[in-house]
Amino acid sequence: MASxxxxxxxxxxxxxxxxxxxxxxxxxxxxxxxxxxSKSICAIANRPFAVRNFTHSHQVITKHSMKTLLAVSAHKVFGAYIKSIMISPACRIIKHIRPDDIEEENTVVDDSLIESGRFGKMVHRIFVNLRQHSASIRLGVLEDIYLGCNYRLASQHTRRCHGRNALQVTSPRGISFRTSETLELVIAAMQVAGLNIGGLNIELSLDTRENPKCRTNETIESNHATHPWI
Structure with a gap:
């Protein structure tokens, strides 16, 4: 008998x-x-996949990066896994008005996503989506110097942002931070969406920290009284 x-x-x-x-x-x-x-395997894999990829979200202020975060926040499965969002307010420098002067006041910066109001609207929609899953979220604003073109090969940087490579490729002249504007828009969008902040982490570059009178530090100081978690 065959076995x-x-x-x-x-x-x-x-x-x-x-x-x-x-x-x-x-x-x-x-x-x-x-x-x-398969569908059954996908359903089981969703949780570890979402925790690894979406729990701590690091974004840059580009249309592609923010649209990706918006799509994830609206996802019926993955949206609930977003627990913290770190945004780098880096914008690409288009040109230097005087080629021999690389100071901030001599640069033309592409901050159109912020100035047009599109960034504020997208952040608000993201917070509205997240409010359906949780009453609070942790936020962060990071002046990430590793986004600069001189750090393009710094692949071991542990705080890599979604959209970082594309930003670097299109920013051969470097980046400029719009931290003050980003912080104000994020706080306003959070309030309108009715989402509580479980904590706000602000990491500034050395140049900003050493300049207490810059707009970024003034914004942080002015908001601290009404938002003690800053």
């Missing part, structure tokens, strides 16, 4: 709890691929 061959073990045949534990050990790129195996 029957043992059936092949598959992920789908394993208990959900065990598969979930396995997925937490899978590297990020492989976890992305696993989500395309």
């Amino acid at each position: 029957s061959s043992p059936s092949k073990a598959t992920l789908s045949a394993l208990p959900v709890e065990l598969v979930d534990r396995i997925f937490w050990l899978v590297d990020k790129p492989d976890l992305v691929n696993l989500r395309f195996v």
Whole structure:
């Protein structure tokens, strides 16, 4: 009598709890691929995938970066996993008015996303989406010098932002921070959306910290009285 061959073990045949534990050990790129195996596998992989990719979101102020965050915040599954958002207020320098002068006041900066009001509207929509999942969120504003063109090869930087590479490629003349404007728009959007802030972390560059009279520090000081978490 011929013996029957043992059936092949598959992920789908394993208990959900065990598969979930396995997925937490899978590297990020492989976890992305696993989500395309089947609907059941995708459903199990969603949680570790979302926690790794969306819990702590780092963005730059570009249309693509903010649209991505907006899409994730509106997602019926992934939106609930966003717990903190760190925004780098870096804008690309278009040109120097005088080529031999690289000081801030001699630069033309592409801050159209902020000045047009589109950034404020997108941030408000993001907060409205997140308010459906949670009453509070942690926010951060980071003057990330590693976004500058001189740091393009600094791949080991641990605070990499979504959209960083595209910003660097299009910013051969460097970046300029619009921290004050970003902070004001973020706080205003948060208030309108009715979302509480579980904490606000502001990380300034050395140049900003050493200039107490700059607009960024004045904005922080003026908001501290009404927003003690700043």
